[in-house]
Amino acid sequence: MSDVLGGFAVVLQPENLLYCLIGVVIGMLIGVLPGLGPAATIAVLLPLTFGLEPVTAIIMLAGIFYGAQYGGTITSVLLKLPGEASSVVTVFDGHALARQGRAGTALGIAAIGSFIGGTASIVALSVVAPFVAGFALGFGPPEYTMLALLGILLVATISQGGRVKALVAAVVGLLLATVGRDGFTGAERFTFENLALADGIDFVPVAMGLFGLGEILHSLEERHRALREPAPIADVWPSRADLRQAGGAIGRGSVLGFALGVLPGGGAVLSSMAAYALEKRRSKHPERFGNGAIEGVAAPETANNAAATSSFIPLLSLGIPANATMAVIFGALLIQGVAPGPQLVTEEPELFWGVVNSMYVGNVLLLIMSIPLVGLFVRILRVRPAVLAPITVLITLIGAYTVNNSVFDIGLVIAFGALGYLMRKAGFDPGPLVLAFVLGSLLESSLRRSLLIFDGDPTGFLTRPISGTLLVFLLFVALLPALQRLRPRRTRPENATAGTR
């Protein structure tokens, strides 16, 4: 306990408070810029930390990471440009709200949800870090196979419009995920001897093209037909009714985000999708989702912030970086002469608790900054489309370039932009394609690794407690619609009245 309090003493030193502020401000800014992610930013800023105390350096770098989660929401909501995979589902309802003139509500609820999710996750981290870390190690390739399958099943739940069209889009997404050098045999797949495709297609050009550029092209056409007034800006801050509506989603998002964020690899993405799907399934009016449901913003934004915080657990208590950003922070710690590992908490309590407790301060700072900024950012929507559209296109293309410093990726954004436009014209929702694409490589590599471990025997999935449980749950979710259809039609009239209300 004294170690925990000692951590607060570390955080409250003026220098550490200053670097915490610098970190979250940088994080928020790069979150707003689509493409430029926290991992690359932290790597570039590493030399600046050489002269700092280890705890100060890590407080700043951590601030960049969770600050970026706050900022990433802004472009998703306002411009339909998800900068990170974990913000994809925010696009659905966030942008719908913005078009209804409720962008401020969406951003406000996202900020509040992020704050609560982040803070709840820190509390949980302080209490259960050592126990949870051991549990996360039980998640190997077989468990990830099941999680990825579950995610793909959720794609169908998330999508709007026809089931068949969603399925077609998802299959295209899965196929796109197979492009690149086979990680198991080194064989080239659909690369056409182009080295730029050897590592497969990056997520960013796909999402930014299909959502961002596709949306711009589509809305330009709309405007030619009938001049549409820019959306009026009604509420800048969520009302009490909004907060009440989003409360449950924030609570569940916190728990889900914390739990999935601990898993090494892909935790934040899965958590935001799972939180969204959970809310839609629980809702009495699932048809509201995709058309501006406030829970549809609150749940994923809460979950991805909770996951961002809990992804520190494997790093700080096992010495295992859970994602690319954690890997860079791992490198930063090594440069500082601190080897993150199972003994960090006992050997460097000031560092451990200093960094953990700095996140409370950082989250408060982010919430305070968000309040005035929401009003400022929302004004972007007042800019005339003739001005806003070219600027957005420019930001999109620059953002795509910065991920790999690759001109090829710019071409990809344009190609996917055209595809996104055509899909919308034909009534296809690009959402399932992007989500299936994100999950596709996780599914393939985990499945193949599992089969190698099981020596080719698929019944191996049932012999492991966690993967077996997940498999049963998966079958339950998959068969649920069929089971419901078998039940007497008592629920039908209820739904009908709900729809007409």
Add this chain to the structure above:
Amino acid sequence: MTSRLRALTATVLALALTGCGGNLGDDGAADGADFPDRALTLLVGQDAGGSTDLIARALADQVKNDLGRPVTVQNRPGANGAVAAKELAAAKPDGHTMIVFPGTLAYITPLAVTPAEAVDITGYDVVTGISQDDFVLVANPGTGFRTVTDIDRAITYGTTGVGTGSQLTQALLFAQAGIKATAVPFDGGAPTLTAVLGGQVDVASVQLGEAQAQIKAGKVTPIVTFAQKRPSYLPDTPTAVEAGYTVPVQQSRAIAVPKGTPPQIVDRLRTAFQKAFAGQAYRDFNTQRLLTPNEVDGPTLLGQWTGSLQTYRALVDQYDINLAGTA
């Protein structure tokens, strides 16, 4: 678009050179007397934050002082570094564009991919070697394995990817020891180590710096290192050669420039890097990351790497190992 930009840059440069070059000798620009005349680029074929990237940034920080020009690190990740190597090959051979060349790309990847995709180090001019990274074979303590001879059953082993040192070290070791072993490729060092910690695979070969903390905490057991001599960090763990196996595999890194760079410019760069190597900050960096300096000149390094490629090719043939066909 790039080619047009590049042409434009070249024209501007040529104009600048002729403009101020009146008082220089005929070969003033070619002999490198005024090198470097603008900012330099150091390409890295891996993601920001990895070992290779950190080495590049540590060096760039020092080298710029001696050269008197900024040195920018640019990440061009892709295909285990082949994307960046290809870009360097197309750059102007004037010493302003360099790369941190990972040795495994030159002497292990060619064993796993088709000849057309392989990168040939002799197609570049090497400025200097940098350092070597050792691999260590670690086991989950639950397996009870402490030495290679303890491994008395069929096992699964994690690798950091196809065509990596992690894969080659283990494929060679298990073939020589007659152990039936199935390779499970992961995507980099951290996920591979996680799989050992979680018991999803029995053993894995990773770079020493990556496993340092877990070994110290007793979460994984070191079995052998693939170093040339016992690393000071693990004095009680035998090397593979000491244990009786011919597995001389290291990760090695070097600075390279496009083929045809004037020798004077290569020498000027080498001087700058040697000053950087001598700095205390850089030496501390090596110690912390458990890197062994290998600051040899270009021809020596080329000899090391082409020798390694021949050795590995012979060993792979001898034990009938197919690096690409493990799955």
